[in-house]
Amino acid sequence: MARQRGILVIGATGTTGRQVVAQSLEAGAEVRATARDPGAAGLPGGVEVVRGDLTDPDSLRAPLDGVEAVFLLWPFATAEGMPAVLDAIATRARRVVYLSSAAVRDHERRIERMIERSGLEWTFLRPHAFAANTLRWAGRIRAEAVVREPYGAAAMPPLHERDLAAVAVRALLGDGHEGATYELTGPETLTQAEQAGVIGEVIGRPVRWEETSPEAARQRMLADGWPPGAVDGVLRAQAGMVAEPRAATATVEAVTGVPARTFRTWVTGHADRFRTP
Ligand SMILES: NC(=O)c1ccc[n+]([C@@H]2O[C@H](COP(=O)([O-])OP(=O)(O)OC[C@H]3O[C@@H](n4cnc5c(N)ncnc54)[C@H](OP(=O)(O)O)[C@@H]3O)[C@@H](O)[C@H]2O)c1
Known part of the structure; x- marks a missing residue:
């Protein structure tokens, strides 16, 4: 650089x-x-x-x-x-x-x-979606090893924040990224239910996906203080990813020279957040 x-x-x-x-x-x-x-x-x-x-x-x-x-x-x-x-x-x-x-x-x-x-x-x-978004499931996973959410079939390639930052740092410090628009993802598409499954495998305690209605999720997010526009945006995006799974891009590797980290790698690095103390 x-x-x-x-x-x-x-x-x-x-x-x-x-x-x-x-x-x-x-x-x-x-x-x-x-x-x-x-x-x-x-x-x-x-x-x-x-x-x-x-x-x-x-x-x-x-x-x-x-x-x-x-x-x-x-x-x-x-x-x-x-x-x-x-x-x-x-x-x-x-x-x-x-x-x-x-x-x-x-x-x-x-x-x-x-x-x-x-x-x-x-x-x-x-x-695309951050792997870190799954931290919003951490409380329920620690308490009961369950995720209660809608759209378990929504499929996306979760992105590790280290990879997002690695691309950012290349663009900040190096040349040749001027005028570039980088669409960034993790390396593999997983449904939300599959992501919960990976978390369970890593922490050594099976995590169950329990499908709820979008309306129940909406009410809970509003009660948690999310702005209504953001709630609707998240739920709409998830519904869209059931109908049309998001594919992985190769951009992280193209920019950094290193393959994007898997969701399992991300969970391994954050496993304590999902484990019962
Ligand atoms: N989550 C996803 O899946 C996803 C996907 C695509 C894009 N994004 C985008 O990523 C961005 C969030 O990134 P992140 O998750 O890394 O951030 P984050 O963890 O949500 O942290 C928010 C940061 O914004 C700063 N901040 C908040 N209000 C501020 C203000 N008034 N002035 C200056 N700084 C302020 C906070 O700093 P202080 O509180 O210390 O000031 C904090 O460092 C959003 O724009 C989101 O749209 C997210």
């Missing part, structure tokens, strides 16, 4: 961002990270953690000083607010790697268009 310095990771405390920070440090980059509460970020030594809030673009000016490339995620369901953030980035940095999504929802497509017009060098990451 040619360039080895000056990146800012926005969303550094999240599933993907933590890996982007760790792998960028390993690659020898100078890494700065934003968090809304730097004191609680729990990031490794060697990374400069500064306060930054995407809803307050002025708060990003100091973090962006002297930075060459930015890892950007946008944890909102609207593009509103993005122009000011992009302006702050484009006046200071040269390159942005944006964590979009394979669903390319309206706001994500709008953000991609804004970035294309920003004058920045850009790379778009469009991941």
Whole structure:
């Protein structure tokens, strides 16, 4: 990788961002990270953690000083607010790697268009479902070795956050990724019920899939505080993956030179989250 310095990771405390920070440090980059509460970020030594809030673009000016490339995620369901953030980035940095999504929802497509017009060098990451999404089953698995969800037949190739981050770090630090849009998946398509089965095999305790109605899942997610739009989006996507299983792409290996990690590998690395203490 040619360039080895000056990146800012926005969303550094999240599933993907933590890996982007760790792998960028390993690659020898100078890494700065934003968090809304730097004191609680729990990031490794060697990374400069500064306060930054995407809803307050002025708060990003100091973090962006002297930075060459930015890892950007946008944890909102609207593009509103993005122009000011992009302006702050484009006046200071040269390159942005944006964590979009394979669903390319309206706001994500709008953000991609804004970035294309920003004058920045850009790379778009469009991941399919994260393997880490199965952590939402962890409580029930620990308690009763069961997953109660709809759409057990929904089939997708779950993506390890390390692989997503590995592609991000190549695009942040290396050349040849400008203008690329990477659709990223794990290496194999599994139904949700099969994923529960793999978790059971890894933890040595069979995990049962108990199909519930979409409406029951909807009510539970709303009770858990999910925004209605997000609930409907997730359930609609899962229904779509019953009718039309998502196929794996070879993009992780094409970009990193290393095959994407399997779902079983991901579960093995997170098995403690599913085991009864
Ligand atoms: N899950 C999937 O299957 C999937 C698939 C495709 C795409 N995606 C996309 O991936 C993104 C989420 O990535 P992730 O799962 O790695 O993140 P995550 O674990 O959900 O963490 C969210 C991150 O966003 C930061 N954040 C939240 N509000 C912020 C604000 N106002 N200003 C600055 N930072 C803020 C948080 O930082 P602090 O709280 O420390 O400030 C945290 O680091 C979303 O855009 C989602 O659409 C997800």
